[in-house]
Amino acid sequence: MLSKKVLYVPLTYSGDSVGFRTWKDMGYYDWQDRLFGFFLEYDSWDVTWKGLPRSCHVEDPWQYKCKRNVKYSSASLVSELKKAEYVYLDFASTPLLDCVKAGSNFLCTIFEGQKYLRPNVPGVVVVKDASDALELLFDFVAANIKPSIDEIVLNKVDWKKEIL
Amino acid sequence: MKLILVESYNEKIKDYISHDSDVVPLNPTASCELEKARIVHRSLSRHDHLEWDDNFHEWLETWLKLFEFHHFNRSNIAHDCYAIISGIIYNFVEKGLVYHKLMNNKKYDDFLYCGYEKQIIKVFEPALAFKGTGLLFNFFCEPEDGKEKFVFRADNELFDRLTPRFRDRAYIRPVLDYIRCLRFLPAYRKKKILFANCIPSEIRDAKLKGYHVDVLKNFGYMSKVDPGLKGGIHYSLYKNIEDKFGIPIHTCNFVLDDILTYFTYQYIPMVGTYEEYFDKMFRCKKYDCVVFRHRSDHYHFAAFRAAKTLKIPTVYLHHGWDAYNFPFVYKERRGVYEHEVCLTKDYKEFVISKGAKHNVI
Numbered sequence: 001m002l003s004k005k006v007l008y009v010p011l012t013y014s015g016d017s018v019g020f021r022t023w024k025d026m027g028y029y030d031w032q033d034r035l036f037g038f039f040l041e042y043d044s045w046d047v048t049w050k051g052l053p054r055s056c057h058v059e060d061p062w063q064y065k066c067k068r069n070v071k072y073s074s075a076s077l078v079s080e081l082k083k084a085e086y087v088y089l090d091f092a093s094t095p096l097l098d099c100v101k102a103g104s105n106f107l108c109t110i111f112e113g114q115k116y117l118r119p120n121v122p123g124v125v126v127v128k129d130a131s132d133a134l135e136l137l138f139d140f141v142a143a144n145i146k147p148s149i150d151e152i153v154l155n156k157v158d159w160k161k162e163i164l
Numbered sequence: 165m166k167l168i169l170v171e172s173y174n175e176k177i178k179d180y181i182s183h184d185s186d187v188v189p190l191n192p193t194a195s196c197e198l199e200k201a202r203i204v205h206r207s208l209s210r211h212d213h214l215e216w217d218d219n220f221h222e223w224l225e226t227w228l229k230l231f232e233f234h235h236f237n238r239s240n241i242a243h244d245c246y247a248i249i250s251g252i253i254y255n256f257v258e259k260g261l262v263y264h265k266l267m268n269n270k271k272y273d274d275f276l277y278c279g280y281e282k283q284i285i286k287v288f289e290p291a292l293a294f295k296g297t298g299l300l301f302n303f304f305c306e307p308e309d310g311k312e313k314f315v316f317r318a319d320n321e322l323f324d325r326l327t328p329r330f331r332d333r334a335y336i337r338p339v340l341d342y343i344r345c346l347r348f349l350p351a352y353r354k355k356k357i358l359f360a361n362c363i364p365s366e367i368r369d370a371k372l373k374g375y376h377v378d379v380l381k382n383f384g385y386m387s388k389v390d391p392g393l394k395g396g397i398h399y400s401l402y403k404n405i406e407d408k409f410g411i412p413i414h415t416c417n418f419v420l421d422d423i424l425t426y427f428t429y430q431y432i433p434m435v436g437t438y439e440e441y442f443d444k445m446f447r448c449k450k451y452d453c454v455v456f457r458h459r460s461d462h463y464h465f466a467a468f469r470a471a472k473t474l475k476i477p478t479v480y481l482h483h484g485w486d487a488y489n490f491p492f493v494y495k496e497r498r499g500v501y502e503h504e505v506c507l508t509k510d511y512k513e514f515v516i517s518k519g520a521k522h523n524v525i
Binding site: 013015024025026028029030032059061064065 | 196207
């Protein structure tokens with residue numbers, strides 16, 4: 001029986017768009033592939049994979065890949081937030097703001113190598129690698145444990161290198 | 165050993181795969197398509213990329229000053245359009261580095277590239293030109309006269325995907341609540357405010373809250389290059405890229421020249437034309453303040469410049485998640501506004517800590 005309703009809201013791919021990016025598309029896709037495998041392992045979780053917007057520069061491959069307990073959804077974020085018990089985000093962008101505003105139970109992780117986030121962003125956990133992120137995600141969904149402020153690996157990113 | 169790079173999957177690729185070939189998808193869609201076709205592939209590894217971001221902006225800024233000095237001595241339009249030009253060069257350099265890294269890999273003695281136009285192109289030498297919509301495509305294709313060489317934005321075909329509708333645009337906007345930000349500007353209540361980028365529902369909300377607002381018409385994108393334009397003026401930049409990143413001058417010339425020529429001779433003059441238009445419009449309508457969320461199109465730049473000329477106060481409204489720390493943002497893009505409205509106290513402190521000289525609210 002499916003019990004835990006999890007919503008995953010991904011970041012968009014950038015393709016050849018003119019602009020700066022924090023993730024390289026393929027690197028992000030590889031991470032998502034791992035995350036997808038992780039979701040499939042826990043088949044008692046009812047996972048919703050939020051679809052990318054039409055304006056995304058790259059076609060969303062996950063609309064073809066989602067299967068079993070992982071369902072692809074192109075419904076609005078607001079309607080998905082209403083249904084979800086646990087929301088997982090892997091980047092601090094607008095959906096995170098939506099989660100905060102909507103009072104959702106969310107976990108947001110970013111990787112150490114991702115620059116361009118200011119230090120001490122509230123609600124965001126900096127993790128070393130994919131294993132760390134998945135471990136936190138498991139704790140979050142399985143036991144509703146969110147990392148306390150002491151456990152958050154803040155300031156590990158070398159902010160001093162940033163200009164200004 | 166053969167390296168097959170796949171930007172867009174084509175069934176013909178199967179004919180070229182042998183036991184000694186390495187198939188590498190260049191984007192998530194290609195990866196998914198290869199997976200569906202059950203073709204064994206590997207991703208670009210960390211070693212296929214280079215860590216080069218750190219000094220890029222510093223280098224770019226230095227170069228941009230040179231660019232301005234040479235071409236726009238009496239104007240700073242190029243500087244206002246910093247985000248666009250830096251994005252173009254950033255993407256070029258990034259793709260160029262990946263390309264050269266792959267080409268210089270001694271493991272491979274033959275290369276195949278499967279591009280967006282469903283063609284498979286054998287790479288005999290790094291023959292470079294614009295063709296197709298993928299930037300990397302340009303590094304692989306032979307030049308072909310008489311065809312459009314440059315696509316500034318992905319064309320409609322690329323956008324017309326099966327992907328779902330825009331992510332909740334109508335739902336997200338109220339959550340962001342731009343209009344509420346205006347409460348920080350009480351001095352402008354009952355005065356005439358122009359939104360450079362806004363949607364009708366926001367205008368309605370603002371009007372209901374007692375603001376006298378107007379919105380700038382969307383003048384659309386500029387995406388076509390006049391084929392009659394000739395470049396060849398950016399040698400110093402290409403030399404600089406070669407020295408700094410090792411991408412040969414002739415490569416830069418093939419790939420970048422059209423876009424930079426377009427930028428220099430078409431885009432920037434157009435900003436000037438719109439600026440004159442807005443100058444007249446602002447004088448006539450007598451706005452008290454012009455509010456921006458972003459400046460990404462030629463008419464935004466023009467409106468901004470016209471407002472500055474007429475000394476109309478400009479405001480930047482933060483949107484989305486106030487979490488970013490782009491090094492170039494504070495110096496080049498935010499510092500130019502009279503007021504900057506932050507959504508949170510936390511972020512306001514952060515902006516001030518960055519040495520903001522304007523009014524941070």
